[in-house]
Amino acid sequence: MSKPGSAVQRRTPDEHARRSAQTRLRSLFERTTPNVFGSDGRITEAGLAASNATLVDPPAVAIGLAGQGKTRGTAALVNTPVCTNQSIALIKGRTGVLDTGYLFHNLDGRYDELRTRSAGGGRAGLSRGILAKIPIALPDLPEQTRIAAAMDTLDETIANIL
Numbered sequence: 601m602s603k604p605g606s607a608v609q610r611r612t613p614d615e616h617a618r619r620s621a622q623t624r625l626r627s628l629f630e631r632t633t634p635n636v637f638g639s640d641g642r643i644t645e646a647g648l649a650a651s652n653a654t655l656v657d658p659p660a661v662a663i664g665l666a667g668q669g670k671t672r673g674t675a676a677l678v679n680t681p682v683c684t685n686q687s688i689a690l691i692k693g694r695t696g697v698l699d700t701g702y703l704f705h706n707l708d709g710r711y712d713e714l715r716t717r718s719a720g721g722g723r724a725g726l727s728r729g730i731l732a733k734i735p736i737a738l739p740d741l742p743e744q745t746r747i748a749a750a751m752d753t754l755d756e757t758i759a760n761i762l
Contacts, residue, residue, distance in 0.1 A: 643683060653683040659700040660690045661707060663714070665726040672726060673714035677704040689731055699741060701748030706736055 648655060658679045664671040666687045677700070684690060691707075693700035707714070717734070718726040739747070 648683060653685070655681055655683045656690045656692070657681055659704075660692045661700060661704045663689045663691065663707065663726065663731065665689055665718075668724075672718060672724070673711050675704055675708040675711070677701065689726070689728060691731070696741065698736070698738065699744040699748055701752065702744035703736065705748055705751040707734075710734075 643651075643653065656678075658681060660678045660682065662676045662678050662682070662684065664674045664687065666672055671687075678690070682690065691703065693703050714726060714734075717730050718724050738744070
């Protein structure tokens, strides 16, 4: 699991010159499909260097860590290079062990559980520690790939109906 990033301040025009993707919370979780291929936000190389954000290559699963509304516990499959702020965790599968698409569908279907695990205190929220303790059933890799493909087909069918 990659570490959450931090908010990046835009200070100079040079920081807008060379851009790489930064996904904003809104673009991840106010979506019509569970797959993210682009972003409405950008961070420059200078901005990335000036922050503790980390650029993560796709595919990755984004999980909303904070929020009182729908965001906390929501999962999205990110298919573009991305860095995020501290409100999103990015999780990648492990080659030969855990398919990232399967991981996404597993966590996406556990929204209520994720919210319950993060409840409590004045500022309820998920954390890297909470996410690391969530058990994930691991069928063999070919089965994970088949499950993810079947779920992708269902998501696509639903999106076409809506």
